Amino acid sequence: MTEYNGVIMQYFHWYTSNEGVLWKHLKENAQRLAKAGITAVWLPPACKSTAGINDPGYGLYDLFDLGEFDQKGTVRSKYGTRDEYIAAIQAAHKANILVYADVVFNHKMGADHPEEFMATPINKMNRKEATGEMQKVKCWTNFTFPARQGKYSEMQWHWWHFNAADYNLHDENSNAIYLFEGKTFDENVDQEFGNFDYLMGCDIDTSHEEVRAELLHWGKWFLKATAIDGFRFDAVKHVNSRFFMEWLKEMQKITRRKLFAVGEYWSHNSETLLRFIEVTESNIMLFDSVLHYNFARASKQGKDYDLQKIFDGTLVKIMPQQAVTMVSSHDTQPLQALESVVEAWFKPLAYAMILLRRDGYPCIFVADYYGAEYSDTGTDGNTHHIVMPSHQWMINQFLSVRRTQAYGDQYDYLDHPNCIGWTRTGDEKHQGGLAVVMSNGDNGTKHMQANADTNYYDLTRHIRETITTNNEGWADFKCLAGKVSVWVPKKKGRKQ
Numbered sequence: 001m002t003e004y005n006g007v008i009m010q011y012f013h014w015y016t017s018n019e020g021v022l023w024k025h026l027k028e029n030a031q032r033l034a035k036a037g038i039t040a041v042w043l044p045p046a047c048k049s050t051a052g053i054n055d056p057g058y059g060l061y062d063l064f065d066l067g068e069f070d071q072k073g074t075v076r077s078k079y080g081t082r083d084e085y086i087a088a089i090q091a092a093h094k095a096n097i098l099v100y101a102d103v104v105f106n107h108k109m110g111a112d113h114p115e116e117f118m119a120t121p122i123n124k125m126n127r128k129e130a131t132g133e134m135q136k137v138k139c140w141t142n143f144t145f146p147a148r149q150g151k152y153s154e155m156q157w158h159w160w161h162f163n164a165a166d167y168n169l170h171d172e173n174s175n176a177i178y179l180f181e182g183k184t185f186d187e188n189v190d191q192e193f194g195n196f197d198y199l200m201g202c203d204i205d206t207s208h209e210e211v212r213a214e215l216l217h218w219g220k221w222f223l224k225a226t227a228i229d230g231f232r233f234d235a236v237k238h239v240n241s242r243f244f245m246e247w248l249k250e251m252q253k254i255t256r257r258k259l260f261a262v263g264e265y266w267s268h269n270s271e272t273l274l275r276f277i278e279v280t281e282s283n284i285m286l287f288d289s290v291l292h293y294n295f296a297r298a299s300k301q302g303k304d305y306d307l308q309k310i311f312d313g314t315l316v317k318i319m320p321q322q323a324v325t326m327v328s329s330h331d332t333q334p335l336q337a338l339e340s341v342v343e344a345w346f347k348p349l350a351y352a353m354i355l356l357r358r359d360g361y362p363c364i365f366v367a368d369y370y371g372a373e374y375s376d377t378g379t380d381g382n383t384h385h386i387v388m389p390s391h392q393w394m395i396n397q398f399l400s401v402r403r404t405q406a407y408g409d410q411y412d413y414l415d416h417p418n419c420i421g422w423t424r425t426g427d428e429k430h431q432g433g434l435a436v437v438m439s440n441g442d443n444g445t446k447h448m449q450a451n452a453d454t455n456y457y458d459l460t461r462h463i464r465e466t467i468t469t470n471n472e473g474w475a476d477f478k479c480l481a482g483k484v485s486v487w488v489p490k491k492k493g494r495k496q
Contacts, residue, residue, distance in 0.1 A: 005402050005403060005406060005407070006039040006040060006098075006361060007037055007038055007039055007040070007355065007362050007363075007364060007399060007402065008038075008039075008040045008041065008042055008100070008324070008361065008362065008363040008364065009033065009038045009040070009041050009042070009363070009364045009365075009366060009369065010041075010042045010326075010329060010330070010363055010364065010365050010366055011026060011041045011042060011043055011044075011366050012043065012044040012056075012079070012330065012366060013330045013333055013365070013366055013367040013372055014056055014330040014331075014333060014336055015333075015372060015374035015376070016044070016056070016078070016079070016366075018053045018054055018078045020053065020076045020077075020078070020079065020080045020081070020084075021079075021080065022044075022078075022079035022080060023079055023080035023081075023084035023085045023087065023088040024080060024084055024088070026041065026043070026088040026091065026092060027084070027087050027088045027091040028091075030088075030091040030092045030094065030095040030097055031095045033095070033097060034095040034096055034097050036396055036399050037396075037399030037400060037402060037403045038097060038364070038399070039096070039097060039098060040097060040098035040099070040100060040229070040230075040260075041092055041097055041098070041099055041100070042100045042102065042232050042363065043085075043088075043099060043100065043101060043102060044056060044057045044078075044079060044102050044330075045057030045058060045060065045101075045102045045103070045104055045234075046066045046067065046077060046079065046082075046085050046101065046102075047060060047061070047062060047063050047064075047065060047066060047077070047104070048061050048062045048065035048066075048067070048069070048071050048072055048077060049061050049072070049077070049078075049109070049110070050072060050109040050110025051072070051110075052072040052073040052074040052077075052078075053073075053074045053076065053077065053078050054078065055072075055077075055078060056078060056330070057077065057078065057079075057102065057104070058104055058234060059109040059110065059201070060104040060107065060108050060109060060201075061108065061109060061110040061143070062143070062145050062148065063218045063222075064145075064148060064151070064152040064153050064218065064221070065145070065147075065148060066081075066082035066085055066225070066226075067079075067080060067081040067082045067083075067084070067085060068081070068082040069145075069147040069148045069151075070147050071145065071146075071147045071148070072110060085226070086225070086226060089226055089227065089228060090227075093227070098229040098230065098260070099226075099228045099229050099230075100228065100229065100230040100231060100232050100260060100262070101222070101226065101228045101230075101231055101232070102231075102232045102234060103231050103232065103233055103234060104234045104235070105204060105206065105215060105233065105234070105239060105243070105244075105247075106199055106200075106203070106204060106234060106235040106238050106239050107199060107200055107201035107202055107203055107204060107235075108143060108157065108162075108201055108202045108204060109200070109201035109202065110140075111140035111141055111142055111143050111157075111202065112142060112143055112144045112145070112146065113140070113142035113144065114138050114139060114140050114141070114142065114169055115138070115139065115141045115142050115158060115159045116136060116137070116138045117136070117137065117139075117159045117160075117180065117181060118134050118135065118136060118137070118180075118181040119134065119135065119137045119139075119164075119165075119168075119178035119179060119180045119181060120132070120133070120134045120135075120178065120179045120181075121135070121174065121176035121177070121178055121179075122164070122176055122177040122178070122179050122198075123176070123177075124166075124175060124176065124177055124193070125193055126193060126194050127177070127185060127193050127194045127195040127196070127197070127198065128194040128195065129194075130179075131176055132176075134181065135170075136170065137168040137169075137170055137171075137178050138168060138169035138170050139159065139165045139167060139168060139169065139178065139202070140165075140167065140169075140202070141157070141158060141159040141161075141162055141165065141202055142156070142157065142158055142159070143156060143157035144156045152221060153214065153217060153218070153221075155210065155214050157202075159180060160180070160182075160205075160208070161204070161205055161208055161210065161211050162180060162183075162202040162203055162204060162205055163179065163180060163183045163184070163185060163186070163197065163198070163203045163204075163205045164177050164178055164179050164180060164183065164185070164197075164198045164202075164203045165177075165178055165180075165201070165202050165203065166178065166198070166200070177198050183205065185197035185198065186206070186207070186239060186240040187240060188240045188241040188242055188279055189237060189238055189239065189240065189241070190237035190238065190265075190267070190272060196237060196238055197238055197239075198238070199235055199238040203238075204239075206239060206240055206243040207240070207243075212243075215247060216247065216250055219247060219250070219251045219254075220251070220254050223251060223254065223255055229259065229260060230259050230260025230261055230262075231248070231259065231260070231261045231262075232261075232262050232263075232264065233261065233262070233263045233264065233284070234264055235264060236263035236264060236265050236276065236284075236286075237265045237266065237267070237272075237276075241276050241279040241280050242279060242280070244261070244263065244280060244284055245279070245280040245281060245283050245284065248261050248283055248284065249283070260285075261283065261284045261285065262284065262285040262286065262287060262324045263276065263280075263284050263285070263286050263287070264287060264331070265286050265287070265289065266289050266331065266338060267289055267290070268289070268290060268293055269290070269313075270290050270313050270314065270315055270318055273286050273289070273290070273315050274315075274318070274319065277319065277322050282321075282322060285322050285323065285324050285361065286315060286322060286323065286324065287324050287325075287326055287329070287363070288314055288315040288316050288323045288324065288325050288326065288360065290313050290314045290315060291311070291314040291315065291316055291323075291325055291326075291354075292326055292327065292328070292329075292332065292340065292342070293340065294309075294310050294311070294312070294313075294314065295310075295327055295342045295346065295350045295353075296332075296340045296341060296342050298310060298346060298440065299341075299342045299343035299345070299346035299347075299350075300343060302440060302441075302482075303418055303440050303441035303442075305417075305440060306417040307414070307416070307417060307418060307419070307420045307438075307440055308414050308415065308416065308417055308420065310353070310414075310420070311414075316359050316360040317359075320358075320359030320360055323359065323360045323361065324360065324361045324362075324363050325353075325354040325360035325361065325362045325363065326354065326362070326363040326365065327342055327347055327350040327351055327354065327364075327365060327368060328341075328342055328347075328365040328367070328368055329363075329365055330365075330367075333365075333367060333372075333386075333388070334384070334386045334388070335376040335377070335378055335384060335386060344388075344389050344391075345482055346440070347368060347391050348391060348394045348460075348483070348484050349438045349440070349483075349484045351364070351368070351391065351394070351395055351398055352398060352436055352438060352484045352486065355395075355398040355399065355401075355402050355406070356398055356401060356402060356406050356424075356434065356436050356486065357406075357410065357422065358406075358410040358424070364395060367388045368388070368390075368391050368395070369390065369391065369392050369395055370390055370392060371387075371388055371389055371390030371392075372386070372387075372388040373385075373386065373387050373388070374386055394460065397459050397460060397486065398486065400459075401434055401459060401486055401488060404430060405424065405426060405430060405432055405433060405434045405488055405489075406424055406430075406434060407424065407425075407426055407427045407429070407430040407433075408424050408425035408426045408427040408430070408433060409424070409425045410422055410423070410424050410425075411423045411424075411425075411448070411449060413437075413446050413447075413448050416444075416446075418439055418440055418441035418442070418444065419437065419438070419439045419441070419444030419445070419446060419479070420437070420438060420446070421435065421436055421437035421438065421446040421448055421477060422435075422436055422448075423435045423436075423448050423449060423450045425450075425451065426451070431489075432451065432454070432488065432489035433450055433451050433489070434450075434486060434487060434488050435448055435450045435456060435475075435477045435486075435487040436484065436485070436486050436487070437477045437478065437479045437484070437485055437487070438479055438483065438484035438485070439479050439480070439481055439482060439483065440482060441481065441482075442481050443478070443479070443480055443481050444478065444479045444480075444481075445476045445477065445478050445479075446476070446477050447474065447475075447476050447477075448474070448475070448477055449469075449472065449473045449474050450469050450473050450474075450475065450477075450487070451469060451473055451489070452469055452470070452471050452472055452473040453468070453469060453470070453471055453473075454468065454469050454473075454489050455467075455468045455489065455490045456468070456469070456475070456477070456487040456488060456489055456490060457487065457488065457490045458478075458485045458486065458487055459485075459486045459487070459488050460483070460484065460485050460486055462479065462480050462483050462484075462485050463478055463479070463480065463485055466490060467487060
């Protein structure tokens with residue numbers, strides 16, 4: 001995915017407007033995004049979810065309702081109607097932007113009717129420990145989709161299509177997970193809590209024959225209806241890893257084309273990411289969560305963080321061809337369950353590291369690009385007003401350089417705790433190369449080798465003077481305290 005220096009934009013955040021305008025905005029904005037250097041967009045789940053227009057899409061109710069049926073109090077989703085979704089995809093394609101759809105296969109929520117059956121209460125903190133005997137439970141597990149009336153699919157979901165749930169109408173104060181009779185938790189999942197198959201809602205049993213057939217049928221239908229180019233799989237640490245690979249291979253067989261896929265697997269440990277990649281035979285890339293956590297830690301520690309270690313343990317360092325690199329996402333933004341903030345001062349440094357280096361398939365977060373402002377309740381029970389500043393101008397500079405200069409060999413100068421840099425040589429089609437230097441402490445200087453006898457200027461405008469390399473390409477490249485400078489060859493006749 002990096003042979004043409006592609007860049008993904010996550011085109012939503014958790015607090016994106018619920019006024020149903022996102023699909024319209026993408027349609028109107030696609031050409032501008034393409035001109036800026038965006039080559040793919042990751043869109044939020046388009047399927048109807050349990051909270052209707054207030055649901056970001058992860059409380060999955062009906063896979064076949066893309067904003068077409070009057071369910072959960074609305075026809076459209078939070079983002080718009082089915083027709084608007086498809087029109088947005090078509091506009092993106094017209095602008096030569098690939099479209100990746102967000103897919104939730106882990107759970108369903110908002111059932112139409114409860115059902116009674118037998119289940120065993122399980123300790124949430126240790127999924128291998130039962131906290132009581134098998135008992136009769138009453139759970140919301142029957143999905144009938146009355147407004148759709150069998151259009152696109154006649155399957156109705158019952159308790160036997162799921163493994164577990166955490167809400168029992170016979171014991172509403174219970175703190176247990178209920179493992180359904182005849183079921184086991186999936187293998188090939190994260191081992192936190194002994195087995196992290198169960199996350200929320202009604203946990204889909206991807207080993208059930210009817211479920212597998214239905215999800216394959218949906219995938220075929222969805223690809224035909226939308227013509228999307230790939231998938232972002234939600235919550236992959238909670239689902240049997242092999243299911244995603246088998247499902248993806250079947251979709252590629254049906255469409256007879258390569259479909260991109262990336263999984264969301266939040267972990268501080270690269271070994272868990274590598275295990276998923278091994279099980280899925282490298283068919284699915286992963287977001288580099290370790291790199292994100294390094295960015296967040298570096299932004300909070302300031303000059304006390306050793307920049308020489310910024311890539312330690314990261315997927316992009318260990319297995320770069322499988323890494324989708326990112327700075328922030330809807331999961332990590334302030335007031336979310338996985339809140340892990342990269343402070344604003346550090347974001348230009350972080351974006352330089354994912355956009356201007358050789359390895360990884362970078363993903364820009366829409367709230368970092370356009371900015372965001374919202375209020376919500378925090379874990380302390382208080383309401384907080386959040387303002388996320390826009391970094392659009394700086395990111396656009398990086399995108400421009402990525403498209404025209406960030407090619408060829410890379411030479412790293414990651415040899416100081418507070419000031420690091422690298423150079424790129426360019427290639428036959430992209431002459432000139434670049435030099436990047438950044439500091440998390442005082443003003444910095446790096447003695448680095450770039451192209452010989454070349455006059456460079458700082459694209460970020462932090463430093464106004466130019467720098468000229470000697471006949472072997474060496475020069476002292478500078479940056480300001482807490483800033484990044486991107487040095488590119490000065491074109492003849494250009495005023496800085």
